[in-house]
Amino acid sequence: MTIVSTAVLLFLVMDPLGNVPLFVVALRDVEPRRHAWIVLREMVIALAVMVLFLMLGRHVLELFHISMPSLGMAGGIILFLIAIRMIFPTGGPLFGETPGGEPFIVPLAIPLVAGPSALVTLMIISTRDPGGWPRHLAALLASWLVSLAILVSSAPLKRLLGQRVLIATERLLGMILTAVAVQMFENGFRQAWTAAG
16 A cells, blocks of 8 residues: 555544544533643544554554454443433533543543554554555554644634534534444454354
8 A cells, every 4th residue: 555545544544524523522611722732632642552553553452462352342332431421411521530621542532533443454554564664654644644633623613613502513423422332342242253253
């Protein structure tokens, strides 16, 4: 694969356009001046995880005895719990008590950006062409930069939409995210069942 084709593939699996509304909802209670910094921080964390998986992914999973199906099911469970909180808010912070009310690592960096799909894709790419890691890394950086530019724009979008639209969007996204979470868990379960059989 060329750098361009790999970058396009990684851009699609990171899905920054689909993540914009989720970032808007996650940052709704955070001071607007902090938005860009939080997005940058979460994206850097996601990039670090993706680079780690590109270089050492299979070895890291083997070290902790974690299978890819297990990783997929865990991601599905996390997203499902978040989705339930989005549909049925409890009055507390959406992602639990965090420093300054800010989401940290979960769910923005992982699993929204560096999710199972992105990590598996990176592992497959590196496994098929071990010697091409410089090209793969360049493609990852290119897709990451474009994703960062898109997600940083989620802060102005919040001001544009307003509170009522954000609440309605949160409920709708919660329902969609529930389906995504169940599908992610189901895919992981099927992979585990196939491997066991």
